[in-house]
Amino acid sequence: MNSMDLAMAATDAGGDHDGEVTLDPKVQESIGRSLRAHYDDIVNAPVPDKFLVLLAQLEATERRAAGASTDEHN
Secondary structure: OOHHHHHHHHHHOOOOOOOOOOOOHHHHHHHHHHHHHHHHHHHHOOOOHHHHHHHHHHHHHHHHHHHHHHHHHO
16 A cells, blocks of 8 residues: 555545545645646746747748738728
């Protein structure tokens, strides 16, 4: 049994009749800290060059399409 199983088993022993499993608050805090750290790493990671090139191509295509639609209306 790992620590997660032990935490869940400890809370199940309390007679929770709803069928819901409640985690120990310390386990919840640990999971929350870990998720926040992973999220921060992803948010702060640089955008890969390949994506930047694709975004630039998309923007250029949108500008050309907007210019073409403006020309059609004149």
